Amino acid sequence: MTDFVIKKPSRTCLPVKGSKSMFPIRRVYCIGRNYAEHAREMGHDPDRNPPFFFQKNPDNIVTNGRFKYPSKSSNVHHEVEMVVALKSGGNSIPVNLANKHIFGYGIGFDMTRRDLQHEAKKLGRPWEIGKAFEQSAPCSELYPIENTGIIKNGSISLYVNDNIRQNADLSDMIWSVPEMISILSEYFELAAGDIILTGTPAGVGSVQPGDNMRAIIEGLGELGITVY
Ligand code: MN
Numbered sequence: 001m002t003d004f005v006i007k008k009p010s011r012t013c014l015p016v017k018g019s020k021s022m023f024p025i026r027r028v029y030c031i032g033r034n035y036a037e038h039a040r041e042m043g044h045d046p047d048r049n050p051p052f053f054f055q056k057n058p059d060n061i062v063t064n065g066r067f068k069y070p071s072k073s074s075n076v077h078h079e080v081e082m083v084v085a086l087k088s089g090g091n092s093i094p095v096n097l098a099n100k101h102i103f104g105y106g107i108g109f110d111m112t113r114r115d116l117q118h119e120a121k122k123l124g125r126p127w128e129i130g131k132a133f134e135q136s137a138p139c140s141e142l143y144p145i146e147n148t149g150i151i152k153n154g155s156i157s158l159y160v161n162d163n164i165r166q167n168a169d170l171s172d173m174i175w176s177v178p179e180m181i182s183i184l185s186e187y188f189e190l191a192a193g194d195i196i197l198t199g200t201p202a203g204v205g206s207v208q209p210g211d212n213m214r215a216i217i218e219g220l221g222e223l224g225i226t227v228y
Contacts, residue, residue, distance in 0.1 A: 012061045014085070014106065014195075015141040017221075023085055023103065023142050025058040026193030030081075030110055030131070031180055034173050034199025041202050051175045053184060054127050056110075056197075060136045067225050068135050069209045073113035078207055079200035080158035080166050080215040082151070083108040084177055085142050089190030098178035099150050101190070107140040107215045107223040108197050114206070137197070140215075140223040152176070154218030156201060160211055168201030170217070175199075 013022035031053055033039040036046035069076060087103035110131070117130025153171035157164060175183070177198060184190060207213060207227045216222040 009059075012058045014061070014063060014139055016104070017141045017143045018147070019144075024193050025061060025195060026191055027188075028056040028058055028061065028137060028195055028197070029184055029188075030054050030056060030197040031175065031199045034175055034180075035168060035201045036172070036174060037168070037202035038200055038204065039174075041204070046174060048174065051180060051183060053187070054131060056132045056137050060132055060134065062135045062138050063141075065138075065223075065225055066135075067109070067111060067138050067213075067227050069207075069227055070113060070133050070136070072129075073115055075113070075115040075206050077112045077114045077204045078158060078160065078165065078213055079110040079112060079204050080156060081108050081110050081197040081200050082106075082156060082170060082217055082220070083139055083142070084181070084196045084198060086181075086190055086194045086196075087192050089185065089192060089194060091185050091189050093182050093185040093190065095178045095182045098181035101181060102145050102150075102177075103192075104142040104144040105148055105151050105220055106142045107217050107220050108195075109138045109213070109215065109223075109225065110197050110200060111136045111138070112204075138223070138225045140221065143220050148219055151219060156217045157215070158203070159214040159216075160205070160207060162214075165205055166201050166203035172201065173199060
């Protein structure tokens with residue numbers, strides 16, 4: 001048995017609906033500006049130029065229903081997103097075969113230190129300090145695709161303290177799930193355990209400690225998160 005010089009770091013896993021088995025996370029990809037109205041609210045014209053991606057760290061995922069307000073920011077935003085989890089991968093995956101790599105779907109939050117992200121954008125710096133911080137990706141359990149079927153549409157919404165903030169339809173995505181898997185696979189070798197946060201609709205806004213966020217995606221249940 002291999003011995004390690006430090007305690008081996010644990011791997012974050014997502015629970016699976018209707019199963020005792022867990023889904024281990026390898027990488028976390030996120031797509032930017034994938035809903036036209038959200039692109040506009042961020043000050044950009046929506047377009048079909050090639051999409052852009054960034055990553056969070058697997059250990060940024062939390063599944064305990066809580067989100068710790070991060071340090072160094074006074075403008076932390078919610079972004080509700082559908083999560084797509086892959087059971088296989090590869091390079092140069094054609095769009096028409098991309099759905100075959102999907103294990104299942106879930107609900108996720110791309111929590112964002114918006115002030116630090118804006119500063120990074122302005123200075124032409126990477127986004128990590130705005131995006132890839134501790135607990136920045138609360139996620140739900142995964143719903144296997146055998147049970148949900150391929151998800152192309154359905155409502156996605158987010159409430160903060162019972163006030164609706166974000167509400168759209170998954171069919172409003174500029175780049176569909178198969179398209180984003182295909183494009184990502186041109187740049188990265190995708191593999192089992194990778195998850196993709198598929199972008200957020202308009203209505204992003206700030207949260208404070210004590211707030212309760214509730215995300216609902218049609219067919220995927222709901223995910224409640226307390227900010228503390
Ligand atoms: Mn996002």
